Amino acid sequence: MLARVAEHLYWLSRYVERAEATARLAIAASDTILDLPDGVPYDWESLMQVFGSGDSDPGISEAEVMEQLVLGLEHSGSIRASIAAARENARVTRDLIPKDAWVALNELHGLIERQSFASFDRSSRIRLLKQVISSCRLWHGCLMASQARDVGWLFLRLGDRLEHADMVSRLVDPRVTQMVPGASTRWTSYEAIGWQNLLSALGGVELYRHSARNRLRGSDVLDFVLRDTKFPQSMASAVDRAGQLLGDLPHQRVSPDLMKGIVGGLEELDFERLTPDLLTQNMDWIQQGLVTLHEHISSEYFFFQSNPS
Amino acid sequence: MIQVTPEIAAGQFFDELIKADGQARPGADSLLNFLKELSPQVLSEKRAALEAAIKSQGISFLVYSDSMNIDRSWPLDLVPRVMRASEWNQTEAGLKQRLKALNLFLNDIYNEQAIIHDGVVPAELVTASHHFIGLASGVRPLFDTWAHICGSDLVRDHSGQLFVLEDNLRVPSGVSYMLENRSVMKQIYPELFRHHQILPVSQYASDLLDMLNALSPRPVDHPVIVVMTPGIYNSAYFEHSYLAQQIGAELVQGSDLFVDSDNCVYMKAVEGVSRVDVIYRRIDDTFLDPDVLNPDSVLGVPGLIRAWRAGKVSIANAPGSGVADDKVLYAYVPEIIRYYLNEVPLLDNVLTYVCSDPEQRAYVLDHLDELVVKPADASGGHGIMVGPHATDEALVTRRAEILENPRVWVAQPTLSISTTLTVTNDGDLAPRHVDLRPFVLQSSEQWCSTGGLCRVALQEGSLVVNSSQGGGSKDFWVVADEAHD
Numbered sequence: 001m002l003a004r005v006a007e008h009l010y011w012l013s014r015y016v017e018r019a020e021a022t023a024r025l026a027i028a029a030s031d032t033i034l035d036l037p038d039g040v041p042y043d044w045e046s047l048m049q050v051f052g053s054g055d056s057d058p059g060i061s062e063a064e065v066m067e068q069l070v071l072g073l074e075h076s077g078s079i080r081a082s083i084a085a086a087r088e089n090a091r092v093t094r095d096l097i098p099k100d101a102w103v104a105l106n107e108l109h110g111l112i113e114r115q116s117f118a119s120f121d122r123s124s125r126i127r128l129l130k131q132v133i134s135s136c137r138l139w140h141g142c143l144m145a146s147q148a149r150d151v152g153w154l155f156l157r158l159g160d161r162l163e164h165a166d167m168v169s170r171l172v173d174p175r176v177t178q179m180v181p182g183a184s185t186r187w188t189s190y191e192a193i194g195w196q197n198l199l200s201a202l203g204g205v206e207l208y209r210h211s212a213r214n215r216l217r218g219s220d221v222l223d224f225v226l227r228d229t230k231f232p233q234s235m236a237s238a239v240d241r242a243g244q245l246l247g248d249l250p251h252q253r254v255s256p257d258l259m260k261g262i263v264g265g266l267e268e269l270d271f272e273r274l275t276p277d278l279l280t281q282n283m284d285w286i287q288q289g290l291v292t293l294h295e296h297i298s299s300e301y302f303f304f305q306s307n308p309s
Numbered sequence: 310m311i312q313v314t315p316e317i318a319a320g321q322f323f324d325e326l327i328k329a330d331g332q333a334r335p336g337a338d339s340l341l342n343f344l345k346e347l348s349p350q351v352l353s354e355k356r357a358a359l360e361a362a363i364k365s366q367g368i369s370f371l372v373y374s375d376s377m378n379i380d381r382s383w384p385l386d387l388v389p390r391v392m393r394a395s396e397w398n399q400t401e402a403g404l405k406q407r408l409k410a411l412n413l414f415l416n417d418i419y420n421e422q423a424i425i426h427d428g429v430v431p432a433e434l435v436t437a438s439h440h441f442i443g444l445a446s447g448v449r450p451l452f453d454t455w456a457h458i459c460g461s462d463l464v465r466d467h468s469g470q471l472f473v474l475e476d477n478l479r480v481p482s483g484v485s486y487m488l489e490n491r492s493v494m495k496q497i498y499p500e501l502f503r504h505h506q507i508l509p510v511s512q513y514a515s516d517l518l519d520m521l522n523a524l525s526p527r528p529v530d531h532p533v534i535v536v537m538t539p540g541i542y543n544s545a546y547f548e549h550s551y552l553a554q555q556i557g558a559e560l561v562q563g564s565d566l567f568v569d570s571d572n573c574v575y576m577k578a579v580e581g582v583s584r585v586d587v588i589y590r591r592i593d594d595t596f597l598d599p600d601v602l603n604p605d606s607v608l609g610v611p612g613l614i615r616a617w618r619a620g621k622v623s624i625a626n627a628p629g630s631g632v633a634d635d636k637v638l639y640a641y642v643p644e645i646i647r648y649y650l651n652e653v654p655l656l657d658n659v660l661t662y663v664c665s666d667p668e669q670r671a672y673v674l675d676h677l678d679e680l681v682v683k684p685a686d687a688s689g690g691h692g693i694m695v696g697p698h699a700t701d702e703a704l705v706t707r708r709a710e711i712l713e714n715p716r717v718w719v720a721q722p723t724l725s726i727s728t729t730l731t732v733t734n735d736g737d738l739a740p741r742h743v744d745l746r747p748f749v750l751q752s753s754e755q756w757c758s759t760g761g762l763c764r765v766a767l768q769e770g771s772l773v774v775n776s777s778q779g780g781g782s783k784d785f786w787v788v789a790d791e792a793h794d
Contacts, residue, residue, distance in 0.1 A: 001559075001578055001579050001580065002559055002561060002565050002576060002577065002578055002579075003565075003577050003578060003579050004562070004564070004565055004577075005559075005560075006579045088541075091367075091541055091546075091550070092541055092550075094367075094550045094551075094554065095550045095551070095553040095554035095560050096554070099366070102366075102367065103365050103366055103367070106364075106365060106366075106367045107365050110364065110365075151579055151580065155579075249579070250579055250580040250581070251580075251581075301579045
């Protein structure tokens with residue numbers, strides 16, 4: 001497989017995953033605030049700091065955040081920008097992906113572009129977000145059924161899993177959940193709502209119930225989304241899979257062991273005794289580790305330097 | 310809903326579906342019956358379904374002249390053009406004959422040049438053509454074949470006779486739209502395909518693959534074939550990607566390839582490097598190799614011509630093939646067929662005046678307002694002046710251009726090219742002018758598409774069918790002859 005094409009497939013997957021994860025986050029946040037009493041504010045600014053450009057306005061409103069997260073063009077992580085970028089990468093690799101997968105992506109792109117010029121009230125927003133998720137699921141289904149299991153598949157999956165690990169690290173950030181287990185926050189009396197928010201952003205509410213068999217507890221939820229390998233959307237699952245994929249790549253030019261180093265700090269974390277700063281710090285380390293890993297993959301596989309003779 | 314226009318009734322235009330008396334042409338009767346019974350509402354539903362299918366499948370082309378380079382949906386008309394298999398078979402034989410002769414010509418002019426020594430084709434027409442590549446001289450590609458893929462444009466005049474309007478031997482495009490048009494039409498009109506004997510077009514991809522496989526310089530079972538594209542900003546990128554997918558080849562850009570000291574071409578893959586046997590290139594000659602052709606080309610591969618000359622890689626079409634689709638040379642094709650094959654041309658040329666010839670030039674200048682004047686080496690309909698539709702100013706300008714450099718101009722009578730019912734902007738059916746581009750392949754043997762890409766001028770009275778200039782397209786049906794014919 002051409003090095004250039006492998007890179008496009010890798011980014012294609014990253015952008016699709018980014019769009020889906022952002023849609024899940026936006027739905028979960030929208031759901032949460034419906035359950036909060038009037039006096040309890042939701043910190044939209046922090047959410048934008050974690051998912052947006054990092055320098056959002058203080059006092060930014062729900063509507064503005066949603067507009068930026070979903071349709072914003074100036075914000076490169078918005079769903080609209082992600083789907084547009086995914087489609088550009090798919091256009092270049094169209095000869096290698098199943099036609100129905102391309103059609104799913106292309107239709108989603110059309111839907112979002114039309115939406116941006118229409119009114120964007122709460123119910124049409126939720127409808128669009130659900131459509132984004134189901135289109136992304138359709139995309140995955142088409143790949144599962146028809147994508148060749150060759151080296152291109154490895155890069156598609158690798159992009160997906162690395163992006164997912166990155167998104168999980170952002171979702172559990174206390175600035176997004178607005179809570180840590182045990183610590184007292186202005187949210188304490190609504191703790192269950194916050195943890196439910198996190199689980200639902202990862203599509204894991206039911207699996208958590210089956211696995212934990214108790215009421216929602218912060219430390220259990222964090223353990224579940226970060227360390228439980230039976231939950232396919234957990235950090236641990238994403239990292240394990242990415243490690244396997246690195247091991248399967250031609251000539252194993254990037255060591256699978258690098259993955260372990262990135263999440264090594266998680267093993268020692270005691271979720272019962274966690275300060276917000278410590279959790280944020282750990283998630284930042286993971287994000288930096290993922291960036292370094294990405295640079296490694298790029299230089300080993302995408303920027304072709306091998307001497308041919 | 311369907312009415313015969315006065316022009317068709319008077320025999321001024323040949324209509325592909327309806328005779329002058331309003332009756333259906335043989336092969337088109339059940340299509341016309343179907344169209345007659347189609348209510349305006351169903352017609353507009355079908356039209357919406359067709360547009361949605363094209364949009365969701367992303368069948369598109371890029372237009373440069375817009376303020377932004379945007380992907381436009383491919384314009385496909387709801388009404389197909391129909392031809393009976395008996396007529397098609399004769400046409401196909403004529404096209405194959407033509408390509409065979411053109412390949413003998415190319416092999417000759419880059420080697421012995423017998424046709425020049427025998428005085429059939431003037432030397433300056435060949436060597437002064439800027440599609441002539443000196444570095445190609447002395448090369449003998451496999452099967453002595455240079456133009457492996459040819460798209461010739463056919464038109465029909467008012468008498469019903471088919472003519473070749475031009476040959477495209479450099480990087481002929483459009484075949485993906487022929488294939489996609491059919492696939493969309495089958496979704497829109499399942500009922501028609503059930504009741505017609507419409508010959509399939511889908512074997513083109515297999516034929517193309519067979520043709521390219523035969524070109525491999527290495528005797529291997531699965532030669533490495535690549536489709537070489539200038540990239541996603543090329544207007545035909547959709548087609549490059551589509552064809553690569555259909556034949557299972559890698560879609561490469563110049564930067565993905567390099568030529569090593571062993572003169573072999575390699576591609577840069579995540580697994581390492583792998584040798585390339587056949588390049589189906591979709592970039593123009595001049596961009597192929599910055600070492601020896603256009604040094605500014607970032608699309609090409611340094612050393613590619615060296616690899617090709619050494620016989621380590623096949624390039625389809627071979628560099629320098631464009632000499633044979635020059636519009637001046639076109640005038641000599643009937644002679645070329647007689648010279649190499651000793652056969653009567655099965656398909657006629659349109660009468661063509663070559664402005665480098667003083668007598669013919671005088672005639673052209675005297676009849677400028679009646680003729681179509683074309684530059685010898687442009688494509689996509691650019692630079693064409695249709696005399697009867699031209700302003701006085703345009704006529705004056707063109708006259709000066711011809712006098713200044715006669716070699717680059719040819720002229721042809723304005724043809725009353727045939728029409729086919731087409732859905733108009735108002736949702737009615739009205740006749741619009743059409744042409745046809747079949748695709749012929751040649752390496753170890755010859756293959757021809759079943760039918761071709763039918764293009765239609767969407768504006769009333771217009772003769773411009775190019776999609777970049779507002780033309781549309783139609784599915785083209787070759788239908789089996791009825792038993793009693």
